[in-house]
Structures are given as C-alpha cells and as structure tokens.
Amino acid sequence: MSQRFTQQPCCYLAPSSTHRPVPPPTLQRLTPPRPTTSYSTEKMFRVRKAPSEEHTLANFAYVNKADFDATQIKHIRIDPGPAHHYIFSIRNDPSIKQGEIAFGVPHRKWAVLSLDQEIRVSPFTFQSSEYIGSIVLSADFNAKKNVTSEPLNADLMAREFSMQFGGQAFTKGMRMAFRFEDKEKNKTHTLSLTVKSIEGFDINKAAIAASGGGTADDNKPKPIEHGELLPNSGIVFDKEEGSMLNLIGKSKGKSAYRSIINPNWDLQQMGIGGLDNEFSNIFRRAFASRILRIHTARMREYNKLDPNVDLDELSKRTKNFSGAELEGLVRAAQSSAMNRLVKAGNKAEVDPDAIEKLMINPGDFEHALENDVKPQFGRSDDALNRFQSWGMTVWGPEINDILSKGDLSVSQVRNLKARGFKSVLIVGEPKTGKTSLAAQIARNSDFPFVKVVSQEEMIGLTESAKCMALKKAFEDAKRSKLSLLLVDNIDRLIDYSPIGPRFSNPVVQTLLVLFNTLPPPGHRLLVLVTSSSYTFLKELGFLDVVSRVIEVPRLSTPEQMVRVIQETNNYTDEQILEIERNLRSLVEETRLKIGVKHLLELVEEANESQPEYQVTSLLEEIEAVATK
Numbered sequence: 127m128s129q130r131f132t133q134q135p136c137c138y139l140a141p142s143s144t145h146r147p148v149p150p151p152t153l154q155r156l157t158p159p160r161p162t163t164s165y166s167t168e169k170m171f172r173v174r175k176a177p178s179e180e181h182t183l184a185n186f187a188y189v190n191k192a193d194f195d196a197t198q199i200k201h202i203r204i205d206p207g208p209a210h211h212y213i214f215s216i217r218n219d220p221s222i223k224q225g226e227i228a229f230g231v232p233h234r235k236w237a238v239l240s241l242d243q244e245i246r247v248s249p250f251t252f253q254s255s256e257y258i259g260s261i262v263l264s265a266d267f268n269a270k271k272n273v274t275s276e277p278l279n280a281d282l283m284a285r286e287f288s289m290q291f292g293g294q295a296f297t298k299g300m301r302m303a304f305r306f307e308d309k310e311k312n313k314t315h316t317l318s319l320t321v322k323s324i325e326g327f328d329i330n331k332a333a334i335a336a337s338g339g340g341t342a343d344d345n346k347p348k349p350i351e352h353g354e355l356l357p358n359s360g361i362v363f364d365k366e367e368g369s370m371l372n373l374i375g376k377s378k379g380k381s382a383y384r385s386i387i388n389p390n391w392d393l394q395q396m397g398i399g400g401l402d403n404e405f406s407n408i409f410r411r412a413f414a415s416r417i418l419r420i421h422t423a424r425m426r427e428y429n430k431l432d433p434n435v436d437l438d439e440l441s442k443r444t445k446n447f448s449g450a451e452l453e454g455l456v457r458a459a460q461s462s463a464m465n466r467l468v469k470a471g472n473k474a475e476v477d478p479d480a481i482e483k484l485m486i487n488p489g490d491f492e493h494a495l496e497n498d499v500k501p502q503f504g505r506s507d508d509a510l511n512r513f514q515s516w517g518m519t520v521w522g523p524e525i526n527d528i529l530s531k532g533d534l535s536v537s538q539v540r541n542l543k544a545r546g547f548k549s550v551l552i553v554g555e556p557k558t559g560k561t562s563l564a565a566q567i568a569r570n571s572d573f574p575f576v577k578v579v580s581q582e583e584m585i586g587l588t589e590s591a592k593c594m595a596l597k598k599a600f601e602d603a604k605r606s607k608l609s610l611l612l613v614d615n616i617d618r619l620i621d622y623s624p625i626g627p628r629f630s631n632p633v634v635q636t637l638l639v640l641f642n643t644l645p646p647p648g649h650r651l652l653v654l655v656t657s658s659s660y661t662f663l664k665e666l667g668f669l670d671v672v673s674r675v676i677e678v679p680r681l682s683t684p685e686q687m688v689r690v691i692q693e694t695n696n697y698t699d700e701q702i703l704e705i706e707r708n709l710r711s712l713v714e715e716t717r718l719k720i721g722v723k724h725l726l727e728l729v730e731e732a733n734e735s736q737p738e739y740q741v742t743s744l745l746e747e748i749e750a751v752a753t754k
C-alpha cells in the first residue's frame with residue numbers, strides 16, 4: 127500500500143441545506159511534503175470593504191481573479207507592517223478591481239487594516255503539520271440588539287461551522303462573523319467569534335508513525351498558530367468573558383475535552399478522497415492510540431496515575447509555570463480525581479473504596495489547567511482581550527501610525543544585543559483608546575512574557591505594599607529573556623488627583639527607580655505605560671526616563687465618528703446616513719472631538735432606548751458632549 131496520498135482531486139461534501147449558499151471549499155490534496163510559503167508573486171494591494179454582508183460572513187478576503195486566481199491559490203498572507211502578518215483564505219469577486227483586496231469588518235479589525243491602506247500580499251500554503259485537529263472559538267453576540275438568553279446549541283453550531291468553513295485558514299486571535307440557523311426553532315443567530323487556540327497535527331508524520339516509523343511524538347497534536355480547517359476538525363465553543371450567550375451541548379465550554387479525531391473519522395467525508403480503506407484504518411488507529419500520558423513519581427509509584435497522562439505534553443503546556451505552580455497543578459488534579467469519589471447527597475459521602483479507586487486521569491489535569499492554576503509568568507492573553515472589548519476600529523491612518531511606532535519599539539528591544547530596556551508612554555485624553563492600543567502593541571510583539579500591571583490588582587493595598595507589588599512585577603519581567611510589561615493607567619497607580627494636586631510620592635519614586643534599572647545581561651524588557659496626564663508626568667520627571675512618547679488623538683471628523691459607529695453593527699444603512707448628516711453639522715458648529723471609547727460608550731447607552739429612538743438618543747448624547 128502506498129503511503130502517499132493519491133493524486134485525484136478531492137471533494138468536500140457540501141451540506142444538504144444551509145441557510146445561505148456556502149461555496150463548496152475545495153480541500154487541498156495532501157501530498158507530503160507540502161511546500162512552504164512562496165513570495166514569488168508578491169503584490170501590493172489597496173484595502174477595500176467586503177462588497178456585502180454575505181461576503182463578510184463567508185470569511186474570505188476577496189481579490190480580482192487577474193491578481194490571484196482562487197482556483198490555484200487558496201490562501202494568502204498579508205504583511206500590513208514589518209512585524210506582523212495575517213493569513214486569509216481567498217475568493218475571487220468580479221466587483222473587486224485589480225490591485226484591490228476586500229475584507230469584512232471583523233477581519234479588518236483583527237488585522238488592524240484601514241480602508242485604502244496599501245498592503246503587501248503573497249500566496250500562502252500551509253505545511254503538512256498545519257492541519258487543524260481541534261479549534262477553540264470564543265463566541266459572543268455580534269451586536270447588542272441580537273442578544274437573547276435562549277440557549278444556543280453548541281453542537282449544532284459546531285456542525286454548521288465545519289460545513290461553512292471547511293478548507294479555510296484559521297489563525298489564533300482571528301476574529302470573524304458566524305451566522306447559523308437553528309432549524310428546530312426556526313431562528314437565525316449571528317455571532318462574533320475569536321479563535322482562542324488551535325491544535326494541529328502533521329498528517330504525513332502521523333501516517334508514517336501509524337506504520338511503525340517515526341517517533342512517538344509524531345502523532346501527537348501540537349498547539350499551532352494557524353492551520354487549515356478540515357470538515358472533521360474538532361470544534362469547541364467557549365463563551366466570551368462577560369457574554370450573555372447561553373451555550374448548551376457537548377461542543378461548549380472550557381471543560382469540554384474533545385478528541386482530536388472523533389470516532390467517525392472518515393477520510394472520504396473529510397474530502398480527502400481516493401484513499402484506500404487500509405490506509406484509512408491505519409490513519410484512524412494512529413490517532414485512536416494517542417492520548418495523553420503523564421506521570422509524576424509519587425503517583426506512579428502508588429499506581430494512581432492513569433497511564434494515559436503524558437508528562438511531556440503537559441510540560442510543554444506549562445513551560446511558564448514555576449515549581450510551586452506545577453506542584454499546585456498536580457495537587458489540583460488530585461483533588462479533581464478525589465471529587466469523583468465523593469457522593470453528593472444531603473450529606474457528602476466518600477466512597478469506602480476511594481483509596482483503591484483513586485486514579486488521576488488526563489481530564490483531571492485538563493480541569494486543573496483550565497480552572498485552578500494559572501501561571502504567574504507567561505502571557506496575560508485574557509487581560510489583553512479584556513482591554514479590547516469592542517475590538518479595534520481603524521478609524522484613520524493615525525491608528526496604523528501608532529501601531530507602527532509601537533512595533534518599532536518592539537523590534538528595537540528584540541534586536542538589542544546584550545541587555546535592554548525601553549519604555550513607551552502612550553498618552554491621550556481620557557477614553558481615547560490608550561490601553562486598547564497598548565494591548566494591541568503587546569499582542570503584536572509576540573513576546574513570550576507579557577504581563578499587565580493595573581490598579582485593579584492593587585485595590586486595598588497600602589502604599590508600601592503597592593511599591594512591593596510593582597517591584598515584584600518588574601523583577602518577574604526581568605527574569606524572562608524577552609518581556610513586555612503593560613503598566614496601565616499610571617495616573618491611578620500613583621493615586622494622582624489634579625485637585626491639589628495630590629499623588630503617592632513613594633509609588634512615584636519606586637517607579638522612577640524601576641524605570642532606571644536595566645535588566646540583567648541577556649535579558650530584554652519593553653514597558654508600555656498609559657496615561658491621561660502628560661503635563662503632570664512631565665513635571666514629575668517621567669518623560670526623562672521613557673524612551674518614546676506616543677500620542678493617541680480623539681476623533682475629530684464626522685467620517686471617523688461614523689466609521690466607529692458603523693462598525694458596531696447597530697444601525698441600518700439609512701440610520702447611518704442620518705447620523706452622518708447630523709454629525710457633519712454638529713462637528714462644523716462645535717469642533718467636537720471625542721475619544722473612541724467615549725463614543726462607543728454613548729452608542730451602548732443609546733441602545734438601551736426603544737429601537738425607534740436609538741438614533742435620536744445617540745445624536746443627543748453626542749451633542750451633549752459637544753456642547754459641554
């Protein structure tokens with residue numbers, strides 16, 4: 127039997143009925159080894175809007191066939207700036223002119239693209255290790271007006287998702303819109319999704335391992351940054367933090383553990399047609415035999431560790447954990463296993479054979495990782511997400527400019543040879559989006575250690591305890607080789623009050639010392655600081671210790687304001703025109719300027735009124751700001 131995949135074109139079994147026509151994605155044939163990215167046909171394109179909502183929902187980037195023929199090129203890579211790139215699947219659309227590339231709003235927000243921006247685009251091909259075994263998506267309603275408390279069936283969503291997007295490219299952090307129809311209830315829901323994590327597998331290595339070659343590691347799923355979705359990839363939905371979404375079903379939630387290969391794994395159905403049965407069986411066995419195997423000395427000694435637990439895999443997932451945190455993790459897994467042996471009734475009873483029956487399994491570690499122990503060191507991805515609750519609207523070139531300046535500081539720190547420390551002050555009026563932009567720079571940096579220091583974590587601390595906490599945050603960051611610390615809202619950290627003015631001198635002095643101390647040799651640190659009190663920081667001497675100042679402006683034109691309002695998806699095209707008309711005269715009369723966060727807050731407030739008054743209410747709120 128040949129180990130190679132056959133050469134016939136393969137097909138994807140399109141769903142028999144979906145609420146909207148989904149173009150059947152053609153799955154790439156698997157021919158090991160797959161070529162890597164080719165830059166030979168790199169071109170410059172201008173960013174445009176996706177022509178319709180349907181285009182946005184199909185999750186592609188759209189180009190003219192004369193530029194890239196989508197029957198030949200499935201995916202592209204765009205390079206909006208020197209430090210980051212994004213991958214999209216493409217479709218041809220005759221309404222897109224040559225030299226143009228169109229994206230829906232979620233994609234533009236994710237890749238921080240402004241309309242008319244010029245970007246470099248090249249064809250992209252995934253490697254054989256970049257097939258998606260499972261993907262975790264966090265979900266929320268795409269607009270407040272669509273919020274419902276009725277339960278949404280995550281299994282149904284997972285099925286729809288794989289039908290709609292099989293063969294497409296997905297990347298960690300990617301945002302997208304997803305519409306699905308609950309046929310039982312005859313309802314359509316539109317959600318916004320963010321890709322939280324992806325596990326990939328190497329289809330070629332797995333085949334080799336299945337026939338006895340390669341190493342044990344070859345057929346394990348591994349976290350990957352991006353990959354191609356197979357119609358049979360495991361799909362798990364989490365609800366976005368703070369979302370009203372009520373998910374039910376097996377495909378939901380953090381605790382849902384789904385095997386990378388489900389029992390009905392059928393390569394024919396996956397669209398990888400033309401394989402003989404023998405190969406399919408070997409392939410299926412290769413994955414069925416993989417499950418996690420972990421051991422810890424004491425537990426193993428007493429035969430309390432399920433042989434399916436895999437320490438190698440676990441150590442990869444916990445590489446940022448300290449010794450104490452690892453110990454805590456093992457203990458949390460133990461107590462999860464113990465809980466299974468406790469019968470809950472009127473009074474809790476422990477199974478009399480608990481000691482014999484106690485067995486710590488992979489699910490216990492999974493549970494402990496998700497719920498109990500989070501590393502002190504590592505990336506504060508959750509915190510960064512929280513700072514961008516409304517996403518990023520590129521309301522003007524100013525945003526790209528700010529992010530490029532941030533990227534430059536990131537590259538400078540990365541390229542420092544010996545030891546290095548740079549700090550960037552991100553200043554602007556209140557509610558202009560400073561923290562969110564700092565979070566975007568942190569996200570783009572891809573540094574292994576990213577931590578946030580904010581007043582929220584220091585509530586209730588005395589002045590000296592606060593100084594200690596700050597010292598510890600800097601020390602922790604300096605311990606890692608390449609770190610980024612986001613010191614959010616320094617004004618609040620130093621208890622600054624313009625009346626007086628008052629501030630905490632010990633905290634200021636501590637920060638000045640910390641900003642003046644280099645990390646140890648071989649260690650590099652970038653600190654991003656946000657503030658609304660430029661003049662005061664200048665008086666304190668802060669500007670002498672920071673390497674760069676980035677200013678975040680307010681929105682000052684009706685076009686910028688309309689763009690932000692439009693991207694909330696709360697208004698019809700007619701309503702947007704009405705808002706635009708009114709804003710034009712208001713801005714002309716009052717020279718109104720408003721921060722992006724402030725404007726988004728007003729949209730949210732206006733949404734609380736009856737639908738027919740929402741536009742009036744929004745305009746009144748904005749007018750009140752303008753005339754204050």
Ligand SMILES: Nc1ncnc2c1ncn2[C@@H]1O[C@H](COP(=O)(O)OP(=O)(O)OP(=O)(O)O)[C@@H](O)[C@H]1O
Binds near residue numbers: 656
């Ligand atoms: N282009 C943008 N730049 C920044 N934030 C944006 C942008 N587009 C949308 N947003 C959203 O606006 C909000 C900005 O809030 P953020 O806390 O960053 O503002 P801030 O200036 O730090 O506020 P404050 O002065 O109250 O501390 C976030 O929810 C973010 O998702």
